[in-house]
Amino acid sequence: MRLMFVCIEEARELGRQRASGTCPHCRGKVVAIDIESKWKFCCIPISYVHKRKYFCTLCSRRLVLYDQY
Structure with a gap:
């Protein structure tokens, strides 16, 4: 017996700066x-x-922030 679960992700933009x-x-x-x-x-x-x-606003790449200690 197989069970299938339905999970849905909804995302919305709150703001940008x-x-x-x-x-x-x-x-x-x-x-x-x-x-x-x-x-x-x-x-x-x-x-x-x-x-x-x-x-980035020009090339639309997603940028990742790395913390250096």
Whole structure:
């Protein structure tokens, strides 16, 4: 017997703002986008996750922030 679970992720943009620094690939401006993700299991919300993602405005690449200690 196989069971199949249906999980749906819904994401929406909360806001965007200019971030400091430049893109290392094309030297374009960087924008920070706040995203809220909602996971649902059969129409029942399971979890809410807030993330901040960084993108270049010229080349549209997703940028990853690495912390150096």
